[in-house]
Amino acid sequence: MADDNMRAGPGDVKEKKGIQSVEVGVRVIDALAGAPHQLPLREIGRLAGISASQAHRYLTSFQKSGVVVQDVATGHYGLGTxxxxxxxxxxxxxxxxxxxxEALDRICEQFDMTGLLCVWGEYGPTCVRLKRSTFLTGTDLxxxxxxxxxxxxxxxxxLAHLPRAITEPLIKTERERARKRGEPPVDMAMIRQRCETIRREGYSxxxxxxxxxxxxxxxxxxxxQGNVSAVITLIFRDDPGVSDPPDRAARIAVLLKETQGVSRSVGWQPPPEAGEPAEKAAPRRAARRAAVN
Incomplete structure (x- = not known):
């Protein structure tokens, strides 16, 4: 029995070293995945936090297994088939x-709010799941x-994320209905400006x-690909006379964290920040993924 325990010790140490090696290898793959094009060896090592010689050993093994390819002309590396x-x-x-x-449930339970999950349907944004709060919001949605x-x-x-070819017919219908109800014409320039703000800030x-x-x-x-798959919506009633409730920022922050977390799970990556070269976005994206996980 004692001999078995002694034999198990070195095995445990080797297993830990193996796991660490895999984690380093994943950082190498992450460096390639976060770049908009193939990268030179030294840059891969820098992004992965290892030396160029270490990166070369990993890349050589990855090449043999088809995980990585190397451009013959430039010597740069990219992801393989x-x-x-x-x-x-x-x-x-x-x-x-x-x-x-699950993301909808977490948000609604944290703030005790009513929430909706919407997808694009034949007639526009359609609610496919409803999570009610513990109090009534006074709506038949x-x-x-x-x-x-x-x-x-x-x-x-x-509207901010779909192609105009998809949304234009519905916009035309909505504007015509508003005209028949005697409502003032919709300022489409202002609507387009709001869409730009939504794309920039991430929410409406x-x-x-x-x-x-x-x-x-x-x-x-x-x-x-950055295309909208679904929308999580929270509905609420603010206190009368309060233009900016103190907890609104917290709600928005959690909403963005949850929706972006789901987006990352299906392959989305945040675009480079304003004025940031695409190459510098790779380590920032990797850090955000680590924070989410």
Whole structure:
């Protein structure tokens, strides 16, 4: 028995060293995955936090297994076809609806708010899941509810991310209905400006525009191409006379954290920050992934 324990000790040490090696290898792959193009050896080592000679050993093994390819002319390295197959397999095994629903539940339970999960349907943004708070919000919104594009927080998020070819017919219909109701014409220049703000800030805030006295904040779940897959929307009623409730910033922060977390799970990566070269975005993205995980 004692001999077995003694033999197990060295094995445990070797296993730990093996795990550390895998973690370093993942950093090498992350460096390549976060770059917009193939990278030279020294740059890969710098991004992975190891020496160029260490990076070379990892890259040599990765090349043999098809994880990495090397350009013959430049000597630079990029991801290989095996990683592409891994990515496709990972996406096929990822249940976006479940991940989004779990994120919705966490937000609503943290703030005791009513929340919706919306997807793009035949008639526009459509609620496919509802999480109610412990108190009534005084609205008949529910499963199957369809939201307007230009008068709801959910709709504006879709409008900000979908191609015009998809949204233009619905916008035309909404503007015509508004005209028949005698409402003032919609300022499309202002709507486009709001969409730019939504893309930049990552969320939309609607204060009593769609349903009187009911406000909403919404944020997108984006796929690996940056296309909107779904939208999480929180609905609430602010206290009268309070233009900027103290907990609104906290709600927005959690909403963004959860929706961006789901987006990363399906392959989305945040774009470079304003004025930041794409090459410098790679370590920042890696740090954000580590923080989320």
């Amino acid at each position: 095996r990683v592409l197959r891994w990515g496709v397999a990972a996406m096929s095994q990822t249940d976006l609806f479940t991940l989004s629903s 529910g499963l199957g509810s369809v939201f307007p594009l230009i008068a709801s927080a959910s709709g504006l998020v879709f 805030l609607g204060l009593g525009h769609f349903v009187s006295n009911i406000s909403a904040m919404a944020a997108p779940i984006l796929d690996y």
